[in-house]
Amino acid sequence: MDELGGIETDERAPPSARSGGAMPFNPVAGYRPLAGNHDELFDATGTVRPHWRTLVSALSALGAAGMRGRFADADRYLRDTGVFYRVYGSSGSSERPWRLSHIPLVIPEEEWQTIEAGLVQRAELCEAVLTDLYGSQRLIADGSLPARIVAANPEFQRPFVNTAPQGGRHIHVYAADLGRGPDGRWWVLGDRTQGPSGLGFALENRLAMRRATPEITRALNVRQLAGFFQELRDGLSRRSRLSPPRVGLLTPGPFNQLYFEHAFLARYLGIALIEGGDLTVRGETAYVRTVAGLKPIDVLYRRLDGSYLDPLELDPGSQIGVPGLVSAIRAQNLALANSGGSGLMEARAMMAFMPALARTVLGEDLLLPNIATWWCGDEVARAEALASAETRVFARAFGQALPGSPGDGFSIGAIAPDGRNMARELETRGSEWTAQEVVQLSSLPVLTENGLDPRPFILRVFLTRGTNGWVVMPGGFCRVSDGTDARAISIQDGALSADVWISSRTPERPISLISSPGDEQVRRAPAILPTRAAENLYWLGRYMERAEQAMRLLRAHLTRALGLAEVDDPLLPELARRLEFFGIEDAEAPDAFSSGVGAILAAARMAASSIRDRLSPDAWQLVNETASWVASTRDDGSRPDLTLAHIENGLRQLAGFAGLAAENMSRLIGWRFMQTGRRLERAIATAGNAAIFAGEKAPEGALDLLLELTDSLMTYRQRYSVSVSRTTVLDLVLLDHNNPRSLAYQTEQARKHIEEFP
Structure with a gap:
């Protein structure tokens, strides 16, 4: 028998590696598991584990170039979608692109059933303990838990004592971090009962891998995630007493490290993304400040730490909470998923008592032991x-x-x-x-420049309350270490993440989140639009139009400065003064485009990032990519013609965004706010340009320049002779209702939008 990288072929290598002819690609060649640790890919004899063989064979069939090409497709999807994680350092915060480990964690269905049973039991235990500690506190009275474990825990929030959560349940979404030890057993490393993160990133990982390797996921009968999210959404809706249900995802805001996930989940689940400033409490009822006035809301999927919820009764320094929110919860008018104070179970000290609590509370031993x-x-x-x-x-x-x-x-x-x-x-x-x-963690293969290398990992698994009890997401969020030290001490929040594939014996029926049984009522009424979101949509429209106006002015200035147009120099000082109005002090500086226009687009991106749940992926991608690209175009100033080419490209990208907004956005109030911003910004720019370039003392060529800036030169030449007059130019640019660039058209359209405001 041949040996490939020290591993015998035959049944131990992919089937394609045993065929004759040219040496086939073997993706596991040279793979060396970490000594003394459980490895997910190989067993103790160096044999590919049975549930991995289909994946290894499929990768072998792709070939080395094909495999890396597929994984590059997954990376491209994540990059184009704008998946990021905000990191904080001494110099501030920055958005770090999401890093995907391309080899998924594969778990056979039989093993997964054991994990499911253990986590359902643990979720029930956490729920029962929370109910006791915020209620009768029998566990403290009988000595099952030391009083100090509870009283000294900063997550024990006294305002919620003897306050039963609306619906009677503290935990709607539960997660546990798991690690596999050297003996192959799974261990619970931590409970996540406050607002478990990673759901959105896990879903994005799956979308990226399905796009890159659709035939491989089908071959393994990888279980789908949509059913879990359907249960999550429906469970939240069931807790609402309003008709139709009014549910929001409560986020700390766009500067939170997990904001991308919050916006993505809100959009995917079809619920409102709510910040603390969007809410107010009146008469022990929570309301959303919308453009149509105050609208009641009675369910919040909480992704805000409990201590920040209400500065009146919890942390008085909180600026992202809602004064009076606890009173609405206490009056049973607001359901939190998860309840306030549920983070109590996440404390490390609680792990010491979980085995005994399982026997006391449930009368059972833990099915999945914790560390x-x-x-x-x-x-x-x-x-x-x-x-x-x-x-x-x-x-x-x-x-x-x-x-x-x-x-x-x-x-x-x-x-x-x-x-x-x-x-x-x-x-x-x-x-x-x-x-x-x-803990010596199990290792998972990670694709590096040198091939596959083992890396320790931690698996987070999620549960939600369904109609008939707990539902476990058939997958998870796998964080993979950058290093090879297989002790948990080396894991630093995971440098990479991997998809988790639960391989089933039979294929699943396709599941869609678009419709659910019983949700057949046709609704055309708009969803709630918080005033904050409306404001950001308005400014997004203004900033995108402002960037276009600045580009047109900068193009006109550079064209004349380079002598590429038959226009005299007297126009340059006037153009320079107009550019100063847009924050560009030196039009011929190397960074006039990248910094000047870039600053405007950075503001547009900031506005868009605050309403990502209300923008399509294509719209966000255009805003994000345009802002990033413009900021990266700085040169040494030796090639102004390149700056002109950049401007032309930038104008095309802005036109693409305008087209998306015109053709793809529903004509709801949010769209009208954005269009109003665009129309007003264009009206201001047009009026300002006309005042300077159509004045009685305007330099020669100024009227042609005004037509150029308003993109009306072709229309003018088709309507009038080649020569220009002040009267006809002003009529076309200011008064013509049929010219979509005229001042009259902007004011008319803005008036129509404003008339539709609530």
Whole structure:
């Protein structure tokens, strides 16, 4: 038998690798699992695991170039869609493009059923514990939980004590972070009960992989995700008492690191994206400030940390919450998914008590064990942790990060990285610390420049409440480390993410989120439009038009400065003064286009980013790409003709956005706000240009320039002779209702839009 990279072929390599002829492509050649750790691709004998063979064979059939080409398609989709994660550093925040690990995590259906059962049990346990701690607190009274575990936890929010959530359930969306140990068993590393993140990114990963490898996902009968999101949406709607249901996703806003996901989920689920400033509470009822006045809302899918919800009763420094929101919850007029204070279960110290709580509350042992945890406020547990300190991770008791993640005072061994003696620290402040075992995580193949390399990973799995109980998303959000250290201590929030494929024995019926059984009522009434969204739509229209006007002025100036047009120089000072009005102080500077026009488009992108749930992917892509491209075109100034070419290209891109808005956007109030902004901005520019270039003392050639700036030169020449007169030019540019560039046309269209405002 041949050997390929130290791994015998035959049944252990893909079928195509055993055929005769030229040496076939073997994607797993040279792959070396991490010593002493479970590997997802290979078993202990170096054999490709059965549930991976179809994928390996399919990649082999693609060939090396074909495989990388497919994965490049997935990257292109994510880039074109504008998927990003906001990162913060000492210099501020920036948007980091999403990095996809192209090899998915493949889990057979039989193994997945075990994970499902364990997580359903754990979700029920978390729900039961939250119900007790915010109710009778029997678990504290009988000693099942130390009072300090609850009272000292910053996520224990006293305003919600003895306040039953509307609908009677605290958790609507639950998630657990899982790791697989060297023995192949899955372990729970952390519970996510507040507002689990990653759902939107998991869905985007799936969309990217399905687009790149559709035949491979079909061959593996990869289970679909749409059914889960249908249950999530329908479950939120069922909690509403309004008709039709009025549901919103509560987000901290566009500067949050997960804002892309919030906007994407709101658009995908068909619910409103709501910021705290969009809401007000009147008479213990929550309302959305809309352009049509206050509209009641009674369900919020919460992606805002609980302490920020209400500055009156929770964190008084919160500027993103809603004063009085807790009173609406207390009056049962508002349902939060998940409830306020549900983040209590995420504390690391709670992990130490989960096995015993399962037996006390459910009368069962945990089906999925969690990582061994000791709360150092207990004398016996503290002594046990210190006895094996060199193999323990010490961290803050009420932190929520995964084992080994940065922060929360993490250290391994008796001496902390900052020099503190952990034994002395635990003796004096033991209740503030936990100890956890160091986990050796399983590894997943990652495609690098050199081929496939093993990388440790953590899997996040999501559950939502369906009609008949918990529904587990058949997939997940897999975070893959950049490094090869297979201990959890090396994972730093995941440098990459991978799709998760649950391979089924039989194909599934296609599921669509567009329709649900029983949702057959035709509705043409517009959805709620918060005043904040209307304002951003208005300014998006203005900024996009302003960018076009600035480009036309800059093109006219550069054309004349280069001597490419038969126009005298006296126009240049007037053009320069008009450009200053648009923030461009030196039209011939190398960065006049990239910085001057770029600043206007950056403002347009900021407005668009705040309403991503209301823009189509194509519209957002045009705004984002145009802004990014213009900002990147700075040159050394030696080739002004290149700047002119850039301007022509930029004008075409802006025309593309205008076409999308004209042909693809529904004629609802949001569209009218954007068009009103565009019309007013064009009217201001046209009036300003006419005042300067059609004045009685305007330089020679100014009338031609005015026609050029208003894109009316061809219309004028078709209607009049080649020579121009002030009267006819002003009539065409200012008064002609049939000219879509005239001032009269702008005011008429703006009036029509404004008349349709609520």
